[in-house]
Amino acid sequence: MSLDFHxxxxxxxxxxxxxxxxxxxxSVKRDDLIHPFxxxxxxxxxxxxxxxxxEDRKKTLVTFGGAWSNHLLATACAGAKFGFKTHGFVxxxxxxxxxxxxxxxxxxxxxxxxxxxxxxxxxLYEQNFSVQDAVYIGxxxxxxxxxxxxxxIVQELxxxxxxxxxxxxxxxxxxxxxxxxxxxxxSTRVHSIPVLKGGDFLKSDVQSLGVNPENITFHTNxxxxxxxxxxxxxxxxxxxxxxxxxxxxxPTYTGKAFYALFDLVKQDYFVPGDQVxxxxxxxLTGFLGMxxxx
Numbered sequence: 356m357s358l359d360f361h362x363x364x365x366x367x368x369x370x371x372x373x374x375x376x377x378x379x380x381x382s383v384k385r386d387d388l389i390h391p392f393x394x395x396x397x398x399x400x401x402x403x404x405x406x407x408x409x410e411d412r413k414k415t416l417v418t419f420g421g422a423w424s425n426h427l428l429a430t431a432c433a434g435a436k437f438g439f440k441t442h443g444f445v446x447x448x449x450x451x452x453x454x455x456x457x458x459x460x461x462x463x464x465x466x467x468x469x470x471x472x473x474x475x476x477x478x479l480y481e482q483n484f485s486v487q488d489a490v491y492i493g494x495x496x497x498x499x500x501x502x503x504x505x506x507x508i509v510q511e512l513x514x515x516x517x518x519x520x521x522x523x524x525x526x527x528x529x530x531x532x533x534x535x536x537x538x539x540x541x542s543t544r545v546h547s548i549p550v551l552k553g554g555d556f557l558k559s560d561v562q563s564l565g566v567n568p569e570n571i572t573f574h575t576n577x578x579x580x581x582x583x584x585x586x587x588x589x590x591x592x593x594x595x596x597x598x599x600x601x602x603x604x605x606p607t608y609t610g611k612a613f614y615a616l617f618d619l620v621k622q623d624y625f626v627p628g629d630q631v632x633x634x635x636x637x638x639l640t641g642f643l644g645m646x647x648x649x
Contacts, residue, residue, distance in 0.1 A: 362398070363511050364388050366632065369600060377620050378627035382516070383602060384508060387609075387637040392457070393436070395637020396521075396528045397429035399504035400496030405437060407500065408490045415440040417484055418492035419476050422450050423583070425638035426495050431463035442466065442484070446473045453643045495525040502564050505531025508634060509539060516543050518625070520633040522612035523547040523573075524582075526557040528636060530566040537570065546572045548612040552581040577615040583607050583644070589614055590648055602635070605642040609635055 364385045374381050386395040393401065408416065416439045420427040427443045434441035441463040445455070449467045458465060468479065480491050492498070505528045509519075519536070523529050529547040536543045549557050554575040558568035579589050585606040593610040596617075597603055604610045616633055625631065 362389060362507065366513055367602070371599065373617065373620060377623065377625070379620055379625045380630045381616065381620075382630070382632045384512065384632055384634045385602075386508070387603070387635045387639060389637070390432075392432040392461075392640070393429045394425065394639065395635060396505060397426060397496065397637065399507065399531070400426075400498075400501035400527055401429065401433050401492075402504035403500040404490065404492055404496070404498065405433060405439075408439065409437065411490075413439070413488060413490045415442060415484065415489040416492055417442045417444075417480055417489050418496075419444045419446070419473070419479075419494040421446050422452060423454050423641055423644045425454075425641055427458050427463070428454050428461075428640060430492060431458040431461035434463065435461040439490075440464075442489075444468055444473065444476070444479055446470060454640055457640070493525075495527065497525040497527050497560070497564075499564055501527045502531035502534055502566070506535035506538070508532060509535025509541070509543075512632060514630070515541055516632045517629045518544050518546060518631040520546045520548065520612060520616050520631065522608040522636055523549045523554070523557055524551065524608065526560040527564065528634070529557075529571055530561045530564040532634070533561070533566050533570045544572060545570065546574060548574050548577050548615045550578055550582060550608055550611050552578045552584075554578060574615050574619075577611050577618070579606075579611060583641075585610075585645070585648070592617070594649060603639055603642075604635070605639055606645060606648075607641045608638050612636075 367383045369381045389398045416434050418430045431441050443463050443465050445465050445467045521529050533545045561568045579585050592614045
């Protein structure tokens with residue numbers, strides 16, 4: 356079986372009053388349109404991992420995530436699509452929700468583990484699986500192989516931009532973007548919007564992936580209290596953006612990234628005439644966990 360990866364997602368230019376007023380062009384790389392469930396950067400992170408697994412004749416994909424993890428769902432769907440069994444270690448007590456139900460529907464076996472045990476993911480893997488048959492995939496797809504898929508985003512862009520923005524959870528996607536910019540010798544500045552509180556830790560994580568964090572600007576003040584936390588202001592921004600653009604975003608990842616970008620526009624962070632592209636990393640099923648907030 357060969358892996359059929361369809362990327363080259365479209366780039367859409369936003370036409371909004373604030374951007375016209377400040378003379379900043381903002382485009383959106385619509386990776387959310389790549390696939391409904393293996394969405395956005397999840398496709399890209401899994402690409403080379405799955406290619407190697409297929410070459411090595413592995414049978415099972417083993418990975419990790421929280422109860423609302425887009426990564427778990429993406430891995431489950433990819434396993435079903437490409438003929439792998441899948442196993443997901445879920446952090447915390449046993450719960451039920453639409454994302455986990457979809458994981459099961461795609462054939463993923465879910466194993467709930469307490470938070471203390473979850474911290475040692477490699478031990479969980481080694482205690483339950485044979486390295487001959489299974490593939491270890493880090494939480495959120497974190498790996499050097501995953502950055503290889505993410506750097507291809509830069510190759511697909513139709514032009515050179517002054518700035519690239521992306522939401523960051525593990526730092527894998529922004530590391531890939533920085534690699535792509537470096538390899539193409541572009542002057543583009545890469546920006547990370549950490550969605551977790553205390554996002555400075557991403558600098559060491561990015562460095563562990565072989566990328567110099569000095570080549571990335573980290574905007575660490577847009578976490579809104581931490582992972583999956585939000586405020587009324589963030590929810591209002593998400594609502595307004597979706598209703599005025601027709602582009603769906605959610606409060607956990609993409610909402611924070613777009614909020615940060617527009618806040619920086621308001622602060623005149625950019626020079627008039629700057630062209631900015633923001634990567635829509637998908638993960639829209641995360642909206643299901645807070646649909647009643649809108």
